[in-house]
Amino acid sequence: MAISSQPKLLSDAASRWLVGTIALVLVVVPVLNLLVPADSALHLSSYWVSLLGKYLCLALLALALDLVWGYAGILSLGHGAFFALGGYAMGMYLMRQIGERGVYGNPVLPDFMVFLDWQELPWYWYGFDDFLFAALMVVLVPGALAFAFGWFAFRSRVTGVYLSIITQALTFALMLAFFRNDMGFGGNNGLTDFKDILGFSLAAEGTKSALFVASGVALIGGYLLCRRVVTSRLGRVLVAVREAESRTRFLGYRVEHYKLFVFVLSAMLAGIAGALYVPQVGIINPGEFAPLVSIEIVVWVAVGGRGYLYGAIVGALLVNYGKTWFTGAFPEIWLFLLGGLFVVSTLFLPRGVVGLLQRRRSSHQPSPPSPSPQAAAQAEEGAR
Amino acid sequence: MIEARHHLPTNILYLDGVTVSFDGFKALRELSLAIAPGELRAIIGPNGAGKTTFMDVVTGKVRPTEGEVFFHDTVDLTRHDEAEIARLGIGRKFQKPTVIDSLTVWENLELACAGERGVFTTLMHPRSAGERERMAEILERVGLAEAAGRPGGALSHGQKQWLEIGMLLAQSPELLLIDEPAAGMTDHETELTAQLLREISGERSVVVVEHDMVFVKALDCRVTVLHEGHTLAEGTLEHVQADERVIEVYLGR
Ligand SMILES: Nc1ncnc2c1ncn2[C@@H]1O[C@H](COP(=O)(O)OP(=O)(O)OP(=O)(O)O)[C@@H](O)[C@H]1O
Ligand SMILES: [Mg+2]
Numbered sequence: 001m002a003i004s005s006q007p008k009l010l011s012d013a014a015s016r017w018l019v020g021t022i023a024l025v026l027v028v029v030p031v032l033n034l035l036v037p038a039d040s041a042l043h044l045s046s047y048w049v050s051l052l053g054k055y056l057c058l059a060l061l062a063l064a065l066d067l068v069w070g071y072a073g074i075l076s077l078g079h080g081a082f083f084a085l086g087g088y089a090m091g092m093y094l095m096r097q098i099g100e101r102g103v104y105g106n107p108v109l110p111d112f113m114v115f116l117d118w119q120e121l122p123w124y125w126y127g128f129d130d131f132l133f134a135a136l137m138v139v140l141v142p143g144a145l146a147f148a149f150g151w152f153a154f155r156s157r158v159t160g161v162y163l164s165i166i167t168q169a170l171t172f173a174l175m176l177a178f179f180r181n182d183m184g185f186g187g188n189n190g191l192t193d194f195k196d197i198l199g200f201s202l203a204a205e206g207t208k209s210a211l212f213v214a215s216g217v218a219l220i221g222g223y224l225l226c227r228r229v230v231t232s233r234l235g236r237v238l239v240a241v242r243e244a245e246s247r248t249r250f251l252g253y254r255v256e257h258y259k260l261f262v263f264v265l266s267a268m269l270a271g272i273a274g275a276l277y278v279p280q281v282g283i284i285n286p287g288e289f290a291p292l293v294s295i296e297i298v299v300w301v302a303v304g305g306r307g308y309l310y311g312a313i314v315g316a317l318l319v320n321y322g323k324t325w326f327t328g329a330f331p332e333i334w335l336f337l338l339g340g341l342f343v344v345s346t347l348f349l350p351r352g353v354v355g356l357l358q359r360r361r362s363s364h365q366p367s368p369p370s371p372s373p374q375a376a377a378q379a380e381e382g383a384r
Numbered sequence: 385m386i387e388a389r390h391h392l393p394t395n396i397l398y399l400d401g402v403t404v405s406f407d408g409f410k411a412l413r414e415l416s417l418a419i420a421p422g423e424l425r426a427i428i429g430p431n432g433a434g435k436t437t438f439m440d441v442v443t444g445k446v447r448p449t450e451g452e453v454f455f456h457d458t459v460d461l462t463r464h465d466e467a468e469i470a471r472l473g474i475g476r477k478f479q480k481p482t483v484i485d486s487l488t489v490w491e492n493l494e495l496a497c498a499g500e501r502g503v504f505t506t507l508m509h510p511r512s513a514g515e516r517e518r519m520a521e522i523l524e525r526v527g528l529a530e531a532a533g534r535p536g537g538a539l540s541h542g543q544k545q546w547l548e549i550g551m552l553l554a555q556s557p558e559l560l561l562i563d564e565p566a567a568g569m570t571d572h573e574t575e576l577t578a579q580l581l582r583e584i585s586g587e588r589s590v591v592v593v594e595h596d597m598v599f600v601k602a603l604d605c606r607v608t609v610l611h612e613g614h615t616l617a618e619g620t621l622e623h624v625q626a627d628e629r630v631i632e633v634y635l636g637r
Contacts, residue, residue, distance in 0.1 A: 232506065232507050232510070233507070233509070233510060233511070234503060237506055239484060240487065243485055243487075246445070246466070249467045250466050250467075251470060251495060251496055251555065252467050254501070257503050258503055261503045
């Protein structure tokens with residue numbers, strides 16, 4: 001075993017497998033949708049393209065949660081808030097793209113503002129007609145909220161269940177705020193009736209495929225970024241924080257800085273996931289801030305396997321596919337099933353589905369130096 | 385933060401009138417203690433005497449209710465937090481060995497290794513070849529070279545003690561506070577630990593808390609006896625063992 005001086009992003013089989021599979025799907029799905037004729041048995045409908053794209057966004061959201069929960073041990077029950085904020089930032093851009101095509105034909109004001117009899121655009125809607133500005137806000141707004149929240153929470157050493165509760169309170173408070181009409185985000189209807197993105201119609205098949213591909217690329221990019229973090233020395237500090245926070249402090253690490261770093265990074269990834277999700281589902285409303293939504297994310301990660309990164313992705317895909325199927329077949333029992341799934345996975349699958357598949361220790365760390373047979377004898381000598 | 389002070393000789397660690405009370409219960413009562421640079425000092429005392437609390441005060445885990453704690457006579461340790469104190473050059477081994485269970489022995493050592501501890505550095509810079517060589521040397525020294533790839537959680541109690549000592553060496557602090565290092569070690573290992581600590585002192589200052597008298601004897605250094613948060617006696621092991629009050633509260637039981 002050689003000592004690797006650079007962390008290897010794709011050093012483990014699971015990562016190569018995951019990235020390879022997603023890359024393949026990113027090619028195959030658009031081909032089946034756009035190039036295979038509609039009357040062929042192999043044709044994939046646009047409904048499925050958007051649905052799969054939606055799953056990829058949720059997988060990115062789960063990945064973001066696993067970075068903070070699986071590695072730094074921060075159980076956030078409010079990650080839905082960062083996702084929703086990214087979604088709203090994108091939604092605001094899409095609203096402004098509607099322009100005169102709205103029901104009231106106002107070139108500047110979105111329909112709901114005209115309906116509320118507003119005369120001018122609130123200042124915080126300025127700039128959202130520009131895609132680059134909106135894209136920046138997609139990461140900056142969740143990032144800034146995570147920074148402000150983390151700054152106070154981590155510095156005052158709020159941990160464990162107390163931290164989880166305040167993250168839940170955070171998303172709940174945002175939900176109440178966004179429900180209000182006078183906030184200027186469309187109240188309980190949220191933002192919807194989007195027409196196009198970057199000049200391309202959202203209803204077009206090509207746009208749907210492009211959004212699907214963008215979601216997959218974001219997922220792969222997010223995965224590699226997270227791998228970069230967890231395979232670095234910083235990743236090991238995070239694990240130390242998760243397992244023995246106070247010990248890590250006595251080793252000279254400013255635990256709060258480390259937590260703040262991953263929390264903000266994670267919030268930004270969640271924001272990107274939300275921004276890609278919204279054009280594919282066509283709506284963003286305060287329901288995304290609901291505490292239950294954030295708890296669901298935790299279930300995905302727990303089911304898939306916490307602390308592997310790819311486990312979160314697998315969990316999100318499995319549970320959400322299950323959700324689509326069940327809410328179609330037996331809508332009334334889905335919530336019970338979700339709860340049951342969480343209980344079963346915590347009781348019987350502490351390392352999730354991927355932990356079950358991969359019994360061996362994940363090889364996300366650089367290898368130690370090769371042990372020498374004389375080591376023990378030399379150690380005794382060294383101690384003399 | 386740094387104040388000019390005018391104590392007589394230079395001390396690496398200086399406590400004066402330190403009192404720690406937990407809801408009225410005084411774990412330390414006006415404790416005064418001075419450790420010279422390069423000194424090796426043993427602290428003994430019955431259970432609950434305040435030995436661990438003394439280390440908690442020095443490392444920033446517990447704030448004294450009253451009294452002064454100075455590092456190098458100039459740095460007021462009561463004004464710094466745990467991470468800052470560790471960076472100032474004070475390392476600690478805990479009574480209950482705490483290594484990071486899911487990190488390997490190698491990674492535990494890497495975590496402790498001296499150097500920049502900022503978020504950016506740990507993200508961008510892997511350990512240099514020189515640092516890795518030093519870590520490999522330390523592993524050999526503490527007899528864990530063979531176990532480098534094993535998770536910390538899979539080590540025996542004695543091995544964890546060694547790993548913690550190795551981590552302290554890697555941290556390379558000026559002052560080492562070592563709480564009950566010999567617990568869970570064989571007689572031979574205890575002997576080795578005492579030798580290692582004697583070696584380290586001189587270059588660095590070492591304060592060792594220990595119950596095992598054989599071990600303390602092997603350390604062959606000045607001994608401070610704590611009792612109910614206060615210094616009962618101080619001097620050579622023979623001297624304190626001959627002290628009537630010490631015999632009464634501790635040795636004679
Ligand atoms: N956080 C705390 N809150 C309340 N009491 C405490 C706290 N920490 C320590 N104590 C009490 O202070 C006293 C001194 O404890 P300390 O751990 O310093 O003793 P010790 O000398 O290390 O004993 P031992 O040999 O058992 O390790 C004990 O009576 C203990 O119960
Ligand atoms: Mg103790």
